[in-house]
Amino acid sequence: MVELPSDGGITWRSMTLDDAVAYHALHEGFETGNGLSYRTSLGEVRHELEDPKVDLAADTLVAVDREGVMQASCVVRVSSQEGVMHRGFVLTLALPGAEHLEEFGVWWGEARVREKMAERDDDTPRVIRGWAEAVMPARIGMYERLGFEVRRYFVEMARALADPIPPIELPPGVDVLPWDDRWAYSTWQARREAFVDHWGSVTSPFEEWKRLLDEPGTRLDLSAVAVADDEVVALSVAGVFPHDWEIRGRREGWILTLGTRRAWRRRGLASALLVDAMQRFGAEGLTHATLAVDAESPTGAFGLYTRLGFVETARSVALVKDW
Numbered sequence: 047m048v049e050l051p052s053d054g055g056i057t058w059r060s061m062t063l064d065d066a067v068a069y070h071a072l073h074e075g076f077e078t079g080n081g082l083s084y085r086t087s088l089g090e091v092r093h094e095l096e097d098p099k100v101d102l103a104a105d106t107l108v109a110v111d112r113e114g115v116m117q118a119s120c121v122v123r124v125s126s127q128e129g130v131m132h133r134g135f136v137l138t139l140a141l142p143g144a145e146h147l148e149e150f151g152v153w154w155g156e157a158r159v160r161e162k163m164a165e166r167d168d169d170t171p172r173v174i175r176g177w178a179e180a181v182m183p184a185r186i187g188m189y190e191r192l193g194f195e196v197r198r199y200f201v202e203m204a205r206a207l208a209d210p211i212p213p214i215e216l217p218p219g220v221d222v223l224p225w226d227d228r229w230a231y232s233t234w235q236a237r238r239e240a241f242v243d244h245w246g247s248v249t250s251p252f253e254e255w256k257r258l259l260d261e262p263g264t265r266l267d268l269s270a271v272a273v274a275d276d277e278v279v280a281l282s283v284a285g286v287f288p289h290d291w292e293i294r295g296r297r298e299g300w301i302l303t304l305g306t307r308r309a310w311r312r313r314g315l316a317s318a319l320l321v322d323a324m325q326r327f328g329a330e331g332l333t334h335a336t337l338a339v340d341a342e343s344p345t346g347a348f349g350l351y352t353r354l355g356f357v358e359t360a361r362s363v364a365l366v367k368d369w
Contacts, residue, residue, distance in 0.1 A: 050150055055112040060103050061119070066092045069108075072116040072139050079142035080182055083360065084290045089262035099123055099254075105162075107154050109147045117144040120151035122158045125250065132172045134159030149188055152176065156192070156367070173366050180361035189365040197366040199341040201348065203356035204298065207328045207335060212354075214321045216272070217313045220279065222322050225269040230256060232278040233271060240280075240305025263287045268299060268326045272306075272315045280306040282319035284326070298334040299327035304347075316347070320354055338362075 050058045061069065066088065073086040095102065100123055109118040118140040125133045136155030140148035159174050176194055178185040186196065214222060234255040242249070259266065268284035283303040291297050301323050306315045324335045337356065339347050 056109050058107060058109055061106040061108055062102055063095055066095055068116050072119055075141040076139040082179060083294050087262060087289050093262055107151060117141050118147035118151050120155040122155050124162050132163055132166055132170050134174045136174060136176050152192055173368050176365040178363050180363055194365040194367045196363045198364040200338055200362045201341050201358050202338050202360040203351050204334045204336045204359045205356045207324055207333055209355055211324050212321055214318045215314055216318050220272050220274045222270050222272050222318055225266040229271050229278050233281045236278045236281050236307050237305050239307045270319055270322045272319060279310040280315035280319055282323050284323055296334040297332045298336045299332045301337040316350060
């Protein structure tokens with residue numbers, strides 16, 4: 047493993063659930079210091095630390111100064127599907143001025159990913175991924191110095207709900223229905239199929255899908271499904287994050303997940319669910335609909351969103367190292 051520096055009164059340790067407040071403060075300092083247009087809530091931080099896929103004792107690392115303030119952190123996650131891909135995520139943060147500690151965190155995180163991957167004895171392709179907002183050239187440069195490369199861009203897009211919203215148009219035999227818990231398993235199946243050809247996607251277990259639906263900010267009352275013959279053929283999962291509204295200058299609803307089963311593509315279901323979401327957001331008193339999309343999505347999603355009036359507001363990058 048990587049030898050971590052201890053100069054300047056810095057100590058390194060793993061995190062526990064009791065670190066939620068301090069870890070939230072690190073998020074706040076990172077996001078504010080880098081001028082980012084969002085803030086991670088304390089509820090989101092707690093949800094992250096409670097992730098059963100992360101062994102806090104082995105998969106987390108924080109640098110703490112003499113006053114007990116977290117200066118930098120690294121959290122490692124691995125998502126795998128044998129025969130498709132083993133993905134290791136190295137998720138790091140640092141307070142302004144402590145970026146050199148974050149770089150050590152990336153080194154440590156990569157070593158930990160490789161250690162976890164060693165348990166998987168097969169020929170499935172393996173990658174390590176980091177992330178940065180496109181407006182963070184220094185962060186991108188840090189990853190590139192460590193052997194990562196920019197592999198993909200993800201685009202945030204928003205649409206004003208005051209602009210005219212088109213009517214919902216559906217093919218015969220399909221209904222758009224409000225979200226209901228009885229669709230939980232069917233939506234998981236639909237999402238698996240919808241994202242199977244997306245870049246870097248692996249199939250997640252049903253329990254992970256249920257946990258995703260329980261994330262802070264997720265609004266199933268603003269979500270919907272497209273159903274044919276009592277089967278979910280497309281889905282839309284919405285989220286609302288009021289703690290971001292002031293800094294972003296808009297009361298927005300997010301379309302967090304939008305997917306259509308492959309056999310049902312090109313029939314207008316994604317458009318119908320987007321319109322449904324915009325109608326629900328408007329009735330909720332929100333001013334904008336927002337989403338994020340792979341700039342090279344094979345489904346043509348970028349063009350669809352543009353035609354419906356969504357415009358780019360920000361970009362992030364996926365930084366990848368293969369081995």
